[in-house]
Amino acid sequence: MNWRLVLNLLSKLMVLEAALMLPSFFVSLLHGEQALLVFGVPILALVALGLPMTLKQPASKDVHAREGLAVVALSWVLLSLFGTLPFLLSGVIPGFINALFETVSGFTTTGASILNQIEGLPHGVLFWRSFTHWVGGMGVLILTLAILPKLSGSAATLARAESPGPTFSKVVPRMRDTARWMYAVYTVLSLAQLVLLLISGLPLFDAFIHTMGTAGTGGFSNRNASVGAYDNPFAEGIITVFMLLFGMNFAVYFKLLRGEGRASFHSEEVRAYWLLAASAILVTTLLLIPQYGNFFTALRYSSFQVSSIMSTTGYATTDYVLWPQFLHILLLLLMMVGACAGSTAGGMKVSRVVMLRKAGAREIGQATAPRRVRLLKMDRKTISEETLRSVLVFFVIYMGFLFLGTLIASMDGHDFATSFSAIISCLSNIGPGLNLVGPSGNFDIFSPHVKVLLTFLMLAGRLEFIPLLTLFHREMWKTGH
């Protein structure tokens, strides 16, 4: 392990985090809040700690798989630790565990909150809370790759570890260009949403908060009742569409821009994603007609809620805990699936589910005709056995964490649906769950040790397990490699 290099990259990341706090600092300043204490101190601390270390150049600049994984995992931990400072210094969240939960929930774009009363909190802190969504959605290291001069030949290792999905492929040959390109699309889409939300009548600050929450598929709002507080169908429609757009694989936008529109919709994952979303919305709408009285009202609430859950955003316009039991389970399943690989969303990802289905079908086929050679294809390309294995392992780890997590969470004595959905919600980076942690509920009901567990699960889920879990592997800490 090249520790010098890891430290160098981590210190660069600290300086970057200081820069990322600047917008919140100005928002805070603009609203006449304690900007200097709440953001000035953390910025100075980050620069003072990070800058001297960035100047020390490591002897070797090669990022191997180990260093890549370590940098990704450690940088997310580090960012989250320093990210708590504005919450702690402003006194909005006094306890460290609570502050860490909220920060990790922000960076991992989960959107689960322990705050009971959001309205009336300082603007700067609320802005920071949502800004972590925006940065965490596309990825901090991808941002680093886009900004920093050429890191090394194998910088793609970092992006691969941070970018969600079973495989990572660049859209252009150079990693830096790929990273820049991804952030460009991300920014343009975000600005488009911001403008539309302003037109729909949201105040500027609220439009910013909800754009960042949607773009990162996070789900933090500055209103207690989330998006439902505005009772504005136009704004709800915009957010619904953009939640689904941000849940789509970003490579699709690249292909669209290059004029390969048709080809982009040949992607099996994208088609499965839209099909799943459309059918879930249809079923939900039909089942909700009795409750809401007419088709269109039912469609308004169901489309928003299904999109919010599938894209792992977690906004709410209504308390779906009051919906029929069947829909609870449907939403839980959608929570596990999540959205597309290569998007800002969480969950298992549609592509993994498609691969798992194909692998299952192959195994059954193999039992009937054992000698037949069967290749698994996706987008007309063979899925390598290695990719397939990683997908299976991902599924096993996800399920393992889900059941073990539920066991530990149940020690707090809440009902099964609450504990189970809280774990799924954190693993898939959604935000709300069912019953006590539903849209009108709150994660503050859990004891500190369960909060620590949930914090860990959010990070593990966002990084898709492997990078974070390697930190707990003996091989990682061995010297002499």
Add this chain to the structure above:
Amino acid sequence: MRIIIIGDGKVGHSIAETLVEEDHEVTIVDRSEAALQRSQETLDAMVVKGNGVNVDTLLEAGATDADILIAVTMSDEINMLSCLTAKRLGARYAIARIRDPEYNKSLSFLMKELLIDYVINPERIMALEISRMLRYPFTGTIETFARGRVEMMDFRLGRDDALVGMTLGDLYRKKPSLPRVLFCAVQREEEAIIPKGDLVFEEGDHIYVAADVLTISQFFRQIGKNTSDIKSVMILGAGRISYYLCRLLLDMRMQVTVIERDEDRAMEFAEMLPEASVIMGDGTDQELLMSEGLDQFDAFVTLSGLDEENIMTGLYAKSAGVRKVIVKNSRDNYMDILGVIGLESVVSVRQVTGNTILRTVRTRGAADSAAAVERMYRLMDGAVEALEFIAQKDEFFINIPLKSLTVNPSALIAVIVRDGQVHIPFGDDVIKPYDRVVVIVKGNNVQRLSDIFIKGMP
């Protein structure tokens, strides 16, 4: 530039490595998942799995707006077809590796019909490299201009060389019989100098000279760098490189002996090259080598397929007192040790092929910004460029004696080639339409031939 490399083998990978380092946008295409996996982990390049002839694969790799496509797969046929397909899709320049001598006979036809812009034959390049090492053991680089008529070489001035302490002006006054070559550039420590008449040569200077092939070897003979030092060469192994090498050496009237173990190959070789003496036997057998008079030969070249055999036999030849021993080695990690154990002249197919391709790519890169450049070489890490132009008939300097034109002080007109004749230009010479003109320039701001003249002065 956007570069697509078809074939992620040894050569493909090492070219990709250098090109990524030089900040090009590189996409690698291969059929093997394992090879691509390795490249993806170690290089900042895009990888595409598939057959390089397949249109979909090439489209995915971005062939439509690729600046260069380099096809270096195992198969000549795939390489040729990849070039054709990619060029039809819109790639601007295509390089193919073609090894089979069968194809090399009809190369110009193939190149024209299959839209291949540059063909690399690694075995032939190796043979050329080795023949150069045998011909001019003291020179580092040879570049050719005007379709091979003009050669440019560099040599280092030793302490006892006659040139040391003389100025360029003195040289021809004191030695009127010295063949006229052009002193293109001098590298003194880190500095690049375009020599004028008053430059004093110093020990340790790297001097680049250019002239036609015959003149240049006469020049070296006269200044005491004896070129035809080596009269007889023994070669181990009768493969393709040996074939090309023998051809070249026999053309230079050297005496060649080839040792080959395989009977059929030995017979075939003897048939193809009746002037060479072919010996059937085990080249690693020291007694056989001595009985064939190894110690009487001026040079020994090992070209068998096994690195270990080449190295051991090479060491033996060295100990037997052969003056020049050249060893073929295909493993990069052996390179350093070989120097330590006394084998200084080591050639590797991969390196030679890679270097040739890289040079072509760099030339392309420079030619991109200056469409008028026919050929370009960078000397001394790019401090000096040698450019070849074809003069157009409506340019202002046509038919004006050079002494009436003012040439930029950091540039030099090196050679003019007219109707196949090579001229070293003097003040009374003129540039005529369609002459090939080679100029040497410091820096890299010359795009057209007219750029080297300062206008408006008599």
